[in-house]
Amino acid sequence: MLARDLHPGAWWLWAIGLAAAATFTLNPVALLLIWAIAALVVMARRSEAPWALSFRLYVYLAVFVVVLRVVFRIIFGTAATEADLIVLHLPEIPLPEAARGIQLLGDVTLVALLSGLYDGLRLGAIILCVGAANALANPKRLLKSVPPALYEVGTAVVVALTIFPQLAESVQRVNRARKLRGSPGRGVGVLRRVVVPVLEDALERSMTLAMGMDARGYGRSGRATARERVVTGLLMLLALFALCIGIYAYLDATAPRVLAVGGLGVGVVLAAAGLWSAGRRVERTRYRPDRWRGAELLTVASGLAVAVGVDRAYALDPYAVVPGLDGWPEVSPWVLAIILVGALPAFLTPPPAVPRGADHHEREVVDA
Amino acid sequence: MLELRDVSFAYPDGDWTWQHVDLRLEEGELVLACGRTGSGKSTLLGLFNGLVPHFTGGTLAGDVLVDGRSVVGVPPRELAHLVGYVPQDPLSGFVSDVVEDELAYGMEQLGLPPQTMRRRVEETLDLLGIADLRRRPIRALSGGQQQRVAIGAVLTMHPRVLVLDEPTSALDPTAAEDVLATVARLVDDLGLTVVVAEHRMERVVPFADRLVVVDGGTVTVGAPAALLVDSPVAPPLVELGRLAGWDPLPLSVREARRRRTDLQARLAEPGTAPAPAGEPVLTARGVSVTYTSHVAVREVDLLVRAGEVVGLMGRNGSGKSSLLWALRGALKRAGGSVDVGGGDPAGLSSAEARARIGLVPQTAADLLYLETVADECATADEQAEVAPGTCRGLLDRLAPGIDEARHPRDLSEGQRLALVLAVVLTSCPSVVVLDEPTRGLDYAGKAELAAILRDLADQGHGIVVASHDVEFVAEVADTVVVMAEGEIVSRGPAAEVLAESPSFAPQVSKVLGAPWLTVHQVREAMA
Numbered sequence A: 001m002l003a004r005d006l007h008p009g010a011w012w013l014w015a016i017g018l019a020a021a022a023t024f025t026l027n028p029v030a031l032l033l034i035w036a037i038a039a040l041v042v043m044a045r046r047s048e049a050p051w052a053l054s055f056r057l058y059v060y061l062a063v064f065v066v067v068l069r070v071v072f073r074i075i076f077g078t079a080a081t082e083a084d085l086i087v088l089h090l091p092e093i094p095l096p097e098a099a100r101g102i103q104l105l106g107d108v109t110l111v112a113l114l115s116g117l118y119d120g121l122r123l124g125a126i127i128l129c130v131g132a133a134n135a136l137a138n139p140k141r142l143l144k145s146v147p148p149a150l151y152e153v154g155t156a157v158v159v160a161l162t163i164f165p166q167l168a169e170s171v172q173r174v175n176r177a178r179k180l181r182g183s184p185g186r187g188v189g190v191l192r193r194v195v196v197p198v199l200e201d202a203l204e205r206s207m208t209l210a211m212g213m214d215a216r217g218y219g220r221s222g223r224a225t226a227r228e229r230v231v232t233g234l235l236m237l238l239a240l241f242a243l244c245i246g247i248y249a250y251l252d253a254t255a256p257r258v259l260a261v262g263g264l265g266v267g268v269v270l271a272a273a274g275l276w277s278a279g280r281r282v283e284r285t286r287y288r289p290d291r292w293r294g295a296e297l298l299t300v301a302s303g304l305a306v307a308v309g310v311d312r313a314y315a316l317d318p319y320a321v322v323p324g325l326d327g328w329p330e331v332s333p334w335v336l337a338i339i340l341v342g343a344l345p346a347f348l349t350p351p352p353a354v355p356r357g358a359d360h361h362e363r364e365v366v367d368a
Numbered sequence B: 001m002l003e004l005r006d007v008s009f010a011y012p013d014g015d016w017t018w019q020h021v022d023l024r025l026e027e028g029e030l031v032l033a034c035g036r037t038g039s040g041k042s043t044l045l046g047l048f049n050g051l052v053p054h055f056t057g058g059t060l061a062g063d064v065l066v067d068g069r070s071v072v073g074v075p076p077r078e079l080a081h082l083v084g085y086v087p088q089d090p091l092s093g094f095v096s097d098v099v100e101d102e103l104a105y106g107m108e109q110l111g112l113p114p115q116t117m118r119r120r121v122e123e124t125l126d127l128l129g130i131a132d133l134r135r136r137p138i139r140a141l142s143g144g145q146q147q148r149v150a151i152g153a154v155l156t157m158h159p160r161v162l163v164l165d166e167p168t169s170a171l172d173p174t175a176a177e178d179v180l181a182t183v184a185r186l187v188d189d190l191g192l193t194v195v196v197a198e199h200r201m202e203r204v205v206p207f208a209d210r211l212v213v214v215d216g217g218t219v220t221v222g223a224p225a226a227l228l229v230d231s232p233v234a235p236p237l238v239e240l241g242r243l244a245g246w247d248p249l250p251l252s253v254r255e256a257r258r259r260r261t262d263l264q265a266r267l268a269e270p271g272t273a274p275a276p277a278g279e280p281v282l283t284a285r286g287v288s289v290t291y292t293s294h295v296a297v298r299e300v301d302l303l304v305r306a307g308e309v310v311g312l313m314g315r316n317g318s319g320k321s322s323l324l325w326a327l328r329g330a331l332k333r334a335g336g337s338v339d340v341g342g343g344d345p346a347g348l349s350s351a352e353a354r355a356r357i358g359l360v361p362q363t364a365a366d367l368l369y370l371e372t373v374a375d376e377c378a379t380a381d382e383q384a385e386v387a388p389g390t391c392r393g394l395l396d397r398l399a400p401g402i403d404e405a406r407h408p409r410d411l412s413e414g415q416r417l418a419l420v421l422a423v424v425l426t427s428c429p430s431v432v433v434l435d436e437p438t439r440g441l442d443y444a445g446k447a448e449l450a451a452i453l454r455d456l457a458d459q460g461h462g463i464v465v466a467s468h469d470v471e472f473v474a475e476v477a478d479t480v481v482v483m484a485e486g487e488i489v490s491r492g493p494a495a496e497v498l499a500e501s502p503s504f505a506p507q508v509s510k511v512l513g514a515p516w517l518t519v520h521q522v523r524e525a526m527a
Helices: A008-024 A028-045 A050-075 A110-136 A139-144 A148-181 A188-215 A226-251 A257-280 A294-316 A333-343 B041-048 B099-110 B114-127 B143-155 B173-190 B236-244 B253-258 B260-266 B320-328 B350-356 B373-384 B390-398 B413-425 B443-458 B470-476 B494-500 B507-512 B519-526
Strands: A086-088 A103-105 B002-010 B016-025 B030-035 B059-066 B083-086 B161-165 B193-197 B210-215 B218-222 B280-291 B294-305 B309-313 B335-340 B357-360 B431-435 B462-466 B479-484 B487-493
Touching: A008 A028, A008 A110, A008 A139, A008 A294, A008 A333, A028 A050, A028 A110, A028 A333, A050 A103, A050 A110, A086 A110, A139 A148, A148 A188, A148 A257, A188 B083, A226 A257, A294 A333, B002 B041, B016 B041, B016 B218, B030 B041, B030 B173, B041 B059, B041 B083, B041 B161, B041 B193, B041 B210, B083 B143, B099 B114, B099 B143, B114 B143, B143 B161, B143 B173, B161 B173, B173 B193, B236 B253, B236 B260, B236 B507, B236 B519, B253 B260, B253 B507, B260 B507, B280 B320, B280 B462, B294 B320, B294 B335, B294 B462, B294 B487, B309 B320, B309 B443, B309 B470, B320 B357, B320 B431, B320 B462, B350 B357, B350 B373, B357 B413, B373 B390, B373 B413, B390 B413, B413 B431, B413 B443, B443 B462, B443 B470, B470 B494, B470 B507, B479 B494, B487 B494, B507 B519
Parallel strands: B030 B193, B030 B210, B083 B161, B161 B193, B309 B462, B309 B479, B357 B431, B431 B462
Antiparallel strands: B002 B016, B002 B059, B210 B218, B280 B294, B280 B335, B479 B487
C-alpha cells in the first residue's frame, strides 16, 4: 500500500467505536485488550507530527485514573458483610456523627478492590481511545473536512489553534523583557505588565491577520439569489422544529413512539438538506481534500464491528462481558476475538506519509 | 490597468495624509514607493486593494479605477484576484501552518477547480524555489523563506498587481537579495506589475522603473534618476552621487563605479580611525548558549572597550540575539563567563545588573507597559533610584519634544526606540547592547540613532549593536564582529571587515573600494 495519511474522520469513528465497546464491558481482560489495541494502532500508524507525540500523556492519564480509582476504594471503604472476602485489614478512622455513611479506611474487601479496578480500566480505555484518535488524526485536516456551510466556523477554529503557540511565545518574550526592566513588582502589577503587552500584541496580530485574510479573498460573497437564501433558511427552521418535537416525544414516555422517531428522522433529513443547500451557494473549493477510500471504510467498519459485537455479546452471554466480582473473571474467546477486529487498521491501512526532507530545522528562539 | 485619479486620504480625526495623487500603474513595471517614516507609504499601498479605507477608516476623495471601472467602496476580498497584497510582517498574516496549504488558501477562496489549484501550487513552488519546503511548518522557516512563501501565497491567485509592504525589513542582506531577485524575476518573466515600499532603498532602486516619493502630504511620481535628485530619502549611492555632482545620478553600483575616477582624484587620503584604546568594560570568555540540542552560541569571546561601538552582524539565526541576551545575563548560559565592571550580570541582583549593562531588545516596545510617557519615565527613575527627571532629561536629549501625556504605543517607531533607550540609560549602565534597533527607521532616523550611539560612546559607554543594516553599521561601528552558526567568523576594524565581505560591503565601499565606508567620510575627505 502506498503511504498516505488516512482521513482524520475515519480514525475518530474507529476510536469512538472502540470507546463505545469499552463502555459496554467491565471484563478486565477485554478492557486491557482494548488498551493494547489502541496502543498498537497508534504505534503502527502515527506520524511524526507534534500531536502524534501526545499519546504518551494519555497513557499516563489512564494509568493515573486506574490507580486513583483503586486508592479511593481503599480510603473510602464500604462496610463488609460476612460473605465478603477481606483482603486487607486497616484501622478504621472514626468520623463524627454528621458524616455517617462514609467510612474512612477500615476493612478492604475484594469486591470493592475489583470493582474499583474494573471501573478504572474502563475509564482508562475510553481515555486511551480518545488519545489514539488525537494522535492519529491531524486536528487541522479534520476541521478542514467540515461541510462547506460550516467552513467559516472551521476556519475560525483553525486560526484560534494557530494563535495559541503565538500567545505562548508572546508571553515568553514579554516576560523576558520585563525582567530586563527589573523590579519584578508586586501582585497585580506583575500580571498587568505581562498581560497588557501580550494582549496588545494579540490584538494587533488579529487585526493583521484579519487584513491578510480579507486581502486574500476570505468571505467573498457567493452568487446566492434571494430565493435560495429563503429556501435555506426555511429548511433550517423546519429542521429545528422537527428536532424539538422529536426530542420532546423521546423524553416523554407517554408520547407515541412514532412521533419521537418520526420527529427526529425528519429533523435530521431537513437539517442535512439545509446544510447542503447552504453549502451549494458557497463558491469555495478545497485543495487536496481527504477522500474516503477502502482503507478509511475498513477502519471505520472495524471500530463499529467491535462496538456492535460487544453489545451483542452482552445479550448472548452477559457474564462474559460484565463478570462477577468474587474471583477470576470468566474470559470468553469469542468476546476477545470480536475485540481483536479493532486491531485490523494497524495492519490493513497504508502507513502515514513521511514528509520528504523533513530535517528538524530548529529555529533559534530569540532570533526572529 | 490600476489607476488613482486625484485621490486624497485622511485618517479619522486627522489631517489629509496626502492629497491629489494621480498614479497609473502600467503592465509589467516595478514601482518603488519611498518616503520618511509616517509619511503614508503603507497607506498608499493599502489603497490599491481597498484595505484603506476598508480596515483603517478615514475619508477617501477621488477615484480608484481598475480597467477604467471605479472600485471605491469595494472590499479587499472582492479584489483579491486582481491585487496580491503581502503585509509587512508575513508571519502574522499566515492562515495555515504548512507551506503547501498556505499557497492554496487564496485559491480555495476564489473557488478554483482542484486540478488548477494543484497545478498552480506546483508551478509557484518552483517559481519561488521553495519546492523542498512544501510540507514544512511555516513557523519553522527562516525569515527569507517565510517572505517567499507569503509572496507565493498571493501569486497562486494570479493577480495582475503585486503589492509588497517592506518585504526585506526583517531580513539579513543575503536573504533580502534573494527575495528581491525573486521579485525582479516575476516582473521580467511574468510581466507582473509590482509595487514595493522599502526603507532600505539601495536594494530596490536598481530594479525600479518608477519612483513614488511620498513627502509632506504630496506624492510625486517619476523616473528614479530624476526624482532622487532632491527626494527627502535617498540611498548612500545617491548621496554620493549628489556629493560628487554626478548627473544623471547613478542608480546602481556598476554605473557609479565607472565614474569614480574623477571623484577619487578629488579625495584626500582617508584618515585611519584610531583603534579604540579605552579600558575594557565588558569581557566575555567562552560564552555558549544552547536550546535543547541546538547550539545557538558556541564558545564566543568578546571584548568591548569604553568608547567603542561594536557592530554584530551575521545572517538570521546565527546567534546574535542569543549572544546579546547571554551578555546581559538574562539568558541562561551553557558555559563561559561574562565580566562587566568586575561582576557577572547573571549573578547580580536585577538592579545591579541594570546599572552595569542595559539591553534594548528587538521588539523594544515590550519594555513599555504604562499608559503615558511621563509614567514610564517616573517608573524608570524610581527603579534606578536616581533623581526624578533623569529619564525625561535623557529622552529630551535623544528625541526632543515628546508630549509626556502620550501613550507609548502612539509614538512613532523612532520616538519609541528613544524612550526605551532613555529608560535603559537611566540606570547609567557602562555597557549598552541593542538588538536590531534600526527596524522601521528611515535614513534620517538611522542617522540620528547613529549620532546618539556615537555620543554615548564618546561619553565612555561601551556599545554593542546587532544589525542587518550594513549602511548603519558602517556609519556607527568601530569594530565589526561577524557571526555564523553561533561562532565568530571574523572580527576587526569596521573598515577591514565590512569592505572585505561581499555581502556586508556598504555601497560606498563597493564604489570606491576599501577603506571608504560612508558618504560622511567622503564628504570630510573632499573638504
